[in-house]
Amino acid sequence: MDRNILGMVLLMASTTASAQVTLPTTEKATYTRSLSGQWDFKYIAGSSAGSDSLFFMPEYDTGAWKTIKVPGNWELQGFAGMTYGKKVRAGLGLYRRTIDIPAEWDGRGIYLCLEGVNFGYTLYVDGHEAGSFNSSYNRQTFDITRFAQPGHTHTLAVRVDTRPRGFEFDTNDDWSLSGISRDVLLFALPKVHIDDITINTSMDGRVDIEALVAGKGKKDKTVIEGEITDAEGNRVASLASAATTSARHRAAAGVPQPHLWTAETPYLYTVSLRLKLNGQTVQTYNGKVGIREIAWDGGIYRINGRPVKFHGATHHDLSPVHGRSITDEEMKRDLQMMKDANMNFLRTSHYPPAPRLLELCDSIGMYVMCEVPFGFGESNLKDSTFLDDLKNRARLTLRRDKNHPSVVVWSVGNENPVTDIGLKTGLYVASLDSTRPFTFPMTPSVYKDWAEGHKAFDRANGFNSRNTPYIVSPHYPRPSEVAAFAKMYDRPMVATEYAHALGTDFGQMQDIYEVMATTPGILGGSVWEFFDQGILVDTDKKPTPGSKFADYVWPTPGSYYDTSGNQGTDGMTYADRTPQTDYYQARKVYSNIIIREAPLRVLNRFDFTNLSDIDFGWQLMGDGKELASGKLDVECAPHDSTLLSLSPRVPQPLSASKYWISITAKDRQGRQIYEKSVRLCPDGAPGLAQRIGGEPEGRTKVKKGVVTAPGYTFDGNTLSLKNAEGVEIISDMALARIGRKPTLASTATQASRRSSKLHSLWPAYMPGKTVTTVEANNRKGCTARVRFDCDSTRYIDGTVAIEHKPGGIIGYTFDLTAHGNGETVEAGAALMLPKELTNMRYMGNGPYAAYPGRDMLSEYGLWSITSGDLYYPGNRQHVDIALFTDDDGNGFAIVADDADIAVENHDRGIVVGINTHVASAYNKYEWPAGMTETDGLRMKGSFDIIPLTGRWNEATRAIFGQPDGEIPTFMPFYHAYDL
Template sequence: MNLRTIFISSFLSLGSLGVLAQEQINLSGTWQFAFAANQKEADRLERFYTPDFAKSKFKSTPVPSNWALLGYEEPVYRGFKDNQAGEGFYVREFTIPQDWKDKRILLHFGGVWSSAEVWLNGNELGRHDCGYTSFAFDVTNKLKVDEPNKLAVRVRQITREYKFDVCDDWTWGGIYRDVTLEAMPAKRWIDDVVVQTTFDHLFQDANLDIRVMISDKHKNTLPGNYPSPGEPYKLCFTLTDKEGKEVAQRQMTVPAHVSTDREICLSLPVEAPHQWTAETPYLYSLKVELLEKEAVTHTRMERVGFRQISTDGGVFRINGQAVKLRGVNRHDEHPDVGRATTRKQWLEDLTLMKAANINYLRLSHYTPAEGFIELCDSMGMYVGNEVTLGGAGNLMYDPSFSGAVLQRSYETIVRDINKPSIIYWSIGNEDPLTSLHMVSVKLVKALDPTRPVLLPWRPEEWLPKEVDILAPHYWNPQEYDRLAGHSGRPVISTEYTHAYGNDAFGGLEARWKALTKHPAGAGAAVWMWADQGVKTPVRKKEKDLSEDEYLRINTAGWDGIVDSYRNFTRDYWETKAVYAPVYPVVDKISFVPGQDSVRIPIQNDFDFTNLSSVKMAWSVREDENVLYSGTDSMYGYPHTVSDFKLPVEKLVTVRPGKTYYVWFVFTDEKGTEITRRAVELCPQTEQPVSVPVCRELLVTETDKVTIDAGDIRYVFSPKNGQLVSAELKGKQLIKDLYPAIWRKLNQGETSGFGKENLRKAVDLTHYTSSVTAWKVEKTPTNAVIRTTVDYRVDQENHFTVTYRYSIGVDGRLNVYYQILTKVAVPWLPIVGMSMQSVSGLDQVHWLGLGPYDAYPNKQTAPILGVWGGTAGSPDVTGIKAMRWMERAGAEGTIHVSNSGYMENDAMCPERTYILSGVFGRPEKGRRAEESVPQLRTDTGKPFVGEFSIMLKAVR
């Protein structure tokens, strides 16, 4: 039985298919539907397929669809409690053309979750138990030509093996992909076409190897078991390029074979074909025609990409070239349509993915709609397609489920075996290796020896030789480094960084570089592409992560680098930056003012694209000012470094206190931005020593210590050891400055700390303070306050801060602090000081990394520059890596110099945290590796930081 739906909409643009489109009828559209919430209701509908069954309970419903999204049933995540779920009953009447009377006809289902029992005109066709694979029934001689036909489908969600199709995702019942009828000749037809492309050793010329299964049902005309001589026939093979020009053609005569099928094998040599890769997704069209008595009786079309995969020597290669797979995981779903996705959703996903430098998709944890993979073929995306076994659990130890394993393996492979975008087959998900897994592996290898196979989560080097690729999950960089450094098989980490929430996703760049710096490190996939949200017409009963009262997002599925509706999150930009195939190798470079140029190395990590196709716009900057700019292109082979000669002769004079850097913006041939990066230009010159302006420095001792330096006044309290006011020309700009080691944890920090540790945590922002040391010193050039303060939360949680405040005659306040903690929670989210400014200073600017948040292990997307916005706005709130920042308003400007971080509080726009340390971004339940700042409280060592404050008049 041919399980492949062969005439698809994307083929209809080819002129040769215009007539053949009549050979298929799409039954999608409006069906009659009844929902049974329980077994009692289902029993009442049991005879729904019979002609005289009353339809009073049936309502019109769209097919494809999932009934939970239509409001019939509350969506369920990860399977049903106590294996109790509703059922759906579908009825559709249709007619067929008169000339189909003598045809062989197949009824195709693209996907039904999870079990379909099918009747046609009251006759039972059969049952299919697998929620994600396509299937078909032969309905020849079961259709009526002169009157309507009644198709009835009972869809169950609970079967003995339904857990095979339950994964880390929503569980939705329904006929959610197209239902079609396909007609072909009844006596002899082309049942199947399988293609394989093989290059010569130079990867220049290639052979297109074709296997065609011709079916024959002519009756024997001789008595007994002697075969009839029958009639020979011809096969014509025509390969055309993208423009429709004929590339190769072959016609052959095949001797008759009566009442039996025959596989015909043919090899078409092709000189220097365009090679299919994700960077160059060139597709040819193969037309196979069956001719009887010189007339074409049947035709099939296949799209062909000349692409060859190998894993020899432990290196994953496509067309002889080692490739790096920059990947994400994807569920085939959208909140508005569930799993009944269409070209609109597929195109949106692939367009946004390619814009983020993603070139590889792991299809988790099931095969998607066929049209999606065909779009990957045409747009250029490497695909790892997956056999849905991952939800089976202990069922994989039960040999009675071998049929379920073999069926899923077979149906997954045969539908998509010709798709060039599929570069490996994946068996299950995060499973132990069992005998049934090996049965699947061996069947897949037998059906398709051209592609490698992997088992997601299994990295063991003792795995059977049939497993071509090692696939660890969520290792730290050191572990990836060790494995890829000596592995004899390619390593593809099918899940390696978890984009949980919007405040985690730490360590992506470190893992990516540790893995892919080795030849065996072929690539990895982020978990996951989009938040798993679903919208129904029924208001949700319980609050969840979505503010929309109709949109459900389970915490287990809040893990996309885009949200459910494909709006970008911070993690999308980090992914785009880490995966950028073109970038400067260095982040800073030295120069001598007056020299002509500096050479900046540019890495080309494309696998097949020369740098000559990349445009590079650059601009040399001094803080926020662009000094000069230009646009260039370079020549550089894939996987090489080329030097760009940046002119710097205009940087003759550099000003003290200014930062010089060059911005690079790389774009492809279509003008789409690949990435942007900054390289700091570090002048090698003796900087003149700044001599403070000699102004009066007055220290007044009362119950408050007041220090005047010209127009600037600082007020300190001996009672709490803190700065309590800072004024410029008599106008207060700063209201308070106090230690900050705690604030409300965001979702990422909560995940990183863990539930057990959070039970120990207390609010470290509420405390009593007592000064244990206080000393004021004055010299001709500055005033110094040294003080130690004990901050006590309760008997078990307290911390001590030692301050050194130094005020120069120029009015600059230098703050040095040491914070020694004794608290129950083993980590802190932040360490530094909290500065409370007066209202009105709402314009915030900073020199540092921006515009996105930056953390110790998540700072590839933000780049060096001057950034800003209004206090409390999304542009400013969050963690920012800074060198200096300013808060400005009508009363003046606060300028803070700090080689660390700042965080502006969205709930209190006047508050800015000036930080020396930030908790490294975790993933879901996994903290950052130990090389990343952990802000541990049990080391016995104090946290240390320093920064300076200067009050300035309005510019």
């Protein structure tokens, strides 16, 4: 069925007397006062004010009180300790300040608006109670006309309580910070004023406005008139209601050839309204409107008649410095980062966001699921007396945010049990707004159970797939479950939380979203979540853990981001919005342009944009050098694909060893939104090992197990290697690696009672070498039989062979077998490097670590990184050559054939693993795909090692630059987790 949509108009929430008032935007400078700034403040632990119980009286002396910044949270200003989740400490915050009511406000109604206060509060003016409220994230406006005298000064007081009735609803999976956390506004309106505005639009350009007018006498006639202007300020339509004594006014206009609002084309018109009373203008109003239309039926969700996909993340209103009082610049940064990561969807978590965030979503182009706040508080949902509380939260959420074009779905709570009052709240949302669907976000078990229960709910209310007011939202489906989940219901599905981004693993996102993108009935989803929920804490009481595992991030030795253990380390960025590799993975997976190979085909996953609006460029690369370049003209409609005609001529004779085509795509703003490397394999290309090595000549000598060869010295007693300058470049050439260094996600999964029973890991990811027997060591090479004991029942044994080849090249072959029960996510041989070999330059997929299931993240190319870099640890795929050197160029090259190489910092040095078995990355409580049984697991492979001094040959310099060339290191932190 067709659904009209709502434009954006800024509304004030209801008063305790249930009135609703609208800000007079054109009169804002004269009739509006911000009360942000310093207030007098006292914090009291517990729930009793004691001797301060009359603090709200004007004569009460607050001279000994401290001051506090409003908006702000008192925990971040030194008044109390922080609490995560619903274990909120009982406490009171007493706020006082004076306000001056301008004399020119005489004859008007005077109002006080509090945008958000955690968790409940009572407002006083000159000692009189003006009202109370207890929904932390809903806007509340109080009519204080009876207390306020224009031209006079008044005492304003607010008593904030951390544990009012139903406070649990506002403590869902985040820091429970207290106080006046959003703006406070004092303003005046004419006695007859616009009480509420609803704007509905449709894709044919129709704009319907309904306005409620308050304060009228029985014989007063009012009319609403105005115009609609486009983004350039041109009038495109006029509108006017009939003059009436009724409170309700309706007006309509038609915008010819409208620019339709979407996340891809966020075009906004301006609606200017005038309220006339008995022929005289008494109030003016300007607001933005986006013309668009929503429909959902038969399992498909559409915007402006077209099926769309949501790809985004959940978002808390949280700053590591400002807490709940996020600033305009912080909101802009978050949204721009989301757009830069190819996201078009934001789910507010778990409450209506700061109103400015939605204004920015309207203008930047972001679909929003806006949440009616009652996550957690499960026991309250069985208490029928809370129904009015839930309905009030719903009413206030919709009244404030209903006119934003960016708001496209209402979320009714979060992961709540299905109860009678919860369902009634959903129906109430549908009764307030038929232009959008609502949804109940559910855990997987509740979602499965409700697959049957919803049928009775539908029958009782007359719903079916064509007239349903709600869509469905499961949380955390596994890749194998996504398609099956979509079939459980006959309506659109959106995964409002999936692929939990705990730590830096993020193993399932790619596979899950690919099913979403290719299944018509799945609307898409939002990853939990965009950033770590961390608060910056200055302290010397929590020392950094050195090289040990950590749950926290230290930007300096004396400060860290408190994430309450691993409860808040679930973002795609760190708390300060430094991107993790997860962020860049989301950017790649969420790209609306996907290029497939064999044959070369481009998929257009835009919902409204033809690829003719995208600038495509290509470069032919040889060993990292550009050999040719050009542009591509691509014509491809949304949700379609087309072949790419691209076959550049490779220059002859072949002078490079590796060739590839690098394709880039930029949007209308010049942002690079996608890149793809396509490898070429022309016959006759010179080998890398012969080019990098091949120069040293001379005799190979053996003395007391030490082999001196042209270009290096190999010690068969310690299985170590030095270059021609005598610099140790490998301290141990015979190690086994079976598993990975622990991470936040792997540790949480293994500790989970639910998940730990599913798999039993081999206990030591790099077992110690206990027996080494050198069976042969001569000028031709060395063969060593090795054994690595893990515990009394598990060990690895086998052989490592070194071959001394001509030209200073060392052939390395390993054949190892694991014995003993268990499973592993990774296995192979390993080398231990001295800590000084900090520089890694390689030709392979980069620049980020990637694994099966997240292999879209990186592209083939020439990359460089250091062991001190934030993005260093992890696996590099499709590596053909990798150089590990110190700052002077001493080190070695590994030349392999499409290798998977793992790099990790270790107490003893730097571990370089050459993997023969690799599983995907972890997700929170989810094991990697492709895990391998260890008993009898054989690890067999070979590669070449070429020792290097600081005098690189011409071929090495041509590919990798100068040996002492500086590699930039990105490490914004003193210490971080998962390093």
